[in-house]
Amino acid sequence: MNLLSIILLNETHGKLYEWLDSFVNMTKIAVFAKGTITTLELTLLSMALGSILGLIISLGRISRSKILKSITWVYVWIFRGTPLLLQIIIVYLAIPLMYLDITGEALRIPGFVAAIIALTLNTAAYLAEIFRAGIQSIDKGQMEASKALGMSYSQAMFKVIIPQSISRVIPPYSNEFIMILKDTSLVSVIGITELYREASRLSSGSGDWRLLFIAAGVYLFLTTISTYFFAKVEKRTTRYL
Amino acid sequence: MAKNIDNTNHMIKVEKVNKYFGDLHVLKDVDFKVNEGEVVCVIGPSGSGKSTLLRCLNHLERITSGKVYIDNEMVDYRVDDKDAMHIDHKKVTEMCSELGMMFQRFNLFPHKTALGNVTLAPITVKKIDKEAAEEQGKKLLDSVGLGDKYDEYPSRLSGGQQQRVAIARAMAMDPKILLFDEPTSALDPELVGEVLEVMKKLALSGMTMMVVTHEMGFAKEVADRVVFMDDGRVVEEGKPSEIFNNPKSQRLKEFLSLTS
Numbered sequence: 001m002n003l004l005s006i007i008l009l010n011e012t013h014g015k016l017y018e019w020l021d022s023f024v025n026m027t028k029i030a031v032f033a034k035g036t037i038t039t040l041e042l043t044l045l046s047m048a049l050g051s052i053l054g055l056i057i058s059l060g061r062i063s064r065s066k067i068l069k070s071i072t073w074v075y076v077w078i079f080r081g082t083p084l085l086l087q088i089i090i091v092y093l094a095i096p097l098m099y100l101d102i103t104g105e106a107l108r109i110p111g112f113v114a115a116i117i118a119l120t121l122n123t124a125a126y127l128a129e130i131f132r133a134g135i136q137s138i139d140k141g142q143m144e145a146s147k148a149l150g151m152s153y154s155q156a157m158f159k160v161i162i163p164q165s166i167s168r169v170i171p172p173y174s175n176e177f178i179m180i181l182k183d184t185s186l187v188s189v190i191g192i193t194e195l196y197r198e199a200s201r202l203s204s205g206s207g208d209w210r211l212l213f214i215a216a217g218v219y220l221f222l223t224t225i226s227t228y229f230f231a232k233v234e235k236r237t238t239r240y241l
Numbered sequence: 242m243a244k245n246i247d248n249t250n251h252m253i254k255v256e257k258v259n260k261y262f263g264d265l266h267v268l269k270d271v272d273f274k275v276n277e278g279e280v281v282c283v284i285g286p287s288g289s290g291k292s293t294l295l296r297c298l299n300h301l302e303r304i305t306s307g308k309v310y311i312d313n314e315m316v317d318y319r320v321d322d323k324d325a326m327h328i329d330h331k332k333v334t335e336m337c338s339e340l341g342m343m344f345q346r347f348n349l350f351p352h353k354t355a356l357g358n359v360t361l362a363p364i365t366v367k368k369i370d371k372e373a374a375e376e377q378g379k380k381l382l383d384s385v386g387l388g389d390k391y392d393e394y395p396s397r398l399s400g401g402q403q404q405r406v407a408i409a410r411a412m413a414m415d416p417k418i419l420l421f422d423e424p425t426s427a428l429d430p431e432l433v434g435e436v437l438e439v440m441k442k443l444a445l446s447g448m449t450m451m452v453v454t455h456e457m458g459f460a461k462e463v464a465d466r467v468v469f470m471d472d473g474r475v476v477e478e479g480k481p482s483e484i485f486n487n488p489k490s491q492r493l494k495e496f497l498s499l500t501s
Contacts, residue, residue, distance in 0.1 A: 139348075141344060141346055141348035142348060142350065144301050144344070144348060145342075145344065145348035145349075145350070145407075146362075147299070147300075147301065147334075147337060148299055148301065148337055148340070148341070148342035148411075149337070149338060149361075149362035149366065149410070149411070149414055150334055150335065150337045150338025150362060150366045150414060151334075151362060151365060151366055152334055155366065159361060159365055160350055160361075163352050164350075164351065164352050240351060240352055240394040240396065241351065241394075241396055
């Protein structure tokens with residue numbers, strides 16, 4: 001009985017080991033790690049920059065100025081209404097070509113920079129709508145009370161309204177974070193070697209289909225961790241309720 | 242032009258104010274004054290325009306036409322919904338901090354503790370350093386009987402306690418005038434007394450107050466003058482004894498018979 005289970009355990013152990021071994025032997029872990037890091041860099045950088053830009057745009061969307069309102073509306077309209085894939089290629093290819101046509105000078109945008117620009121501009125449009133909804137969901141009485149206390153519009157915004165809207169914004173923000181995390185795979189079209197591109201290159205080179213499943217697993221791992229992280233943050237920001 | 246030789250200091254003066262919400266005419270040629278140190282209660286049925294009048298004083302609503310003076314300074318002058326004077330928004334903001342306002346729904350900042358609510362405006366607007374603001378804030382909370390609630394969030398306080406925090410919060414800006422917009426209407430009956438008690442203390446300390454209220458007992462006891470509004474007009478005003486014991490207009494008589 002005992003002997004049998006040991007043999008069985010060894011058997012499965014052996015198989016798993018063999019499988020992992022082949023994986024390691026192909027020196028793929030390093031490549032995967034590098035791709036994963038690039039994916040994370042793309043996600044975190046574009047989300048950080050996109051959050052700042054998105055907040056500015058959302059403030060434009062709710063401002064009383066008709067000009068600001070329409071400029072920011074057009075921005076959101078364009079970036080939500082066209083494919084991200086096309087936006088990436090336009091930043092990387094069309095803009096430099098357009099620049100060349102107009103000025104006669106060459107403009108080279110490095111692939112990584114182009115990727116960050118496109119992802120940032122795209123996510124800013126979505127985040128602006130998320131922030132706007134969050135800000136507008138705060139009771140009107142909060143702005144009135146702030147004004148009655150002598151606060152300016154921006155003081156009221158940054159000290160009273162925005163801090164309260166954070167907890168309401170986190171769930172859709174978390175959602176957008178995950179979308180961008182997955183959509184970073186699109187920048188592979190301009191040659192960025194992030195997780196998806198590394199996996200598909202290695203897999204098509206060796207015919208090893210398992211690599212694609214592993215890539216999916218890594219994405220799933222990253223999105224799960226992010227979801228968990230944002231749920232924790234949400235809990236922290238609602239502790240006063 | 243003859244100078245105004247009236248030597249009482251008008252903290253609030255409203256001249257021929259009209260206010261429309263779309264087609265709805267809510268204030269009709271309203272003239273209204275509050276002298277320094279005076280406690281004026283504004284009573285009247287709902288929809289009579291009394292809250293709107295109050296909100297027009299600190300630009301929470303803009304008047305459609307007329308003039309508004311606060312502490313002898315013109316803060317709003319409009320003709321046909323257009324500014325008839327240059328509105329200096331910075332000055333308006335400054336003026337707002339001279340008017341402390343209490344709301345029906347308290348409007349405390351839910352993400353701040355009681356003390357945080359009281360110190361936020363002094364720190365951000367007056368740029369007082371945090372320690373001094375907290376020291377002052379604690380004294381103010383003590384004075385409204387909330388010395389043991391500094392670190393509580395509004396969600397953990399009763400309505401009466403919240404309104405008292407709101408009073409402390411307004412007092413932290415050293416206002417010259419306090420405006421109350423039905424401060425006890427949202428409270429459970431047993432919590433009304435504690436808020437009125439604090440308001441009475443303020444009135445006795447010589448604070449200039451304008452109180453829109455349904456608390457006739459408070460108006461009778463504390464007000465120097467009672468103003469009765471109906472259908473966007475000031476219908477009758479006078480000492481509480483005159484208003485409550487000897488109403489002249491038919492509408493005030495009807496109103497009083499309904500509320501008592």
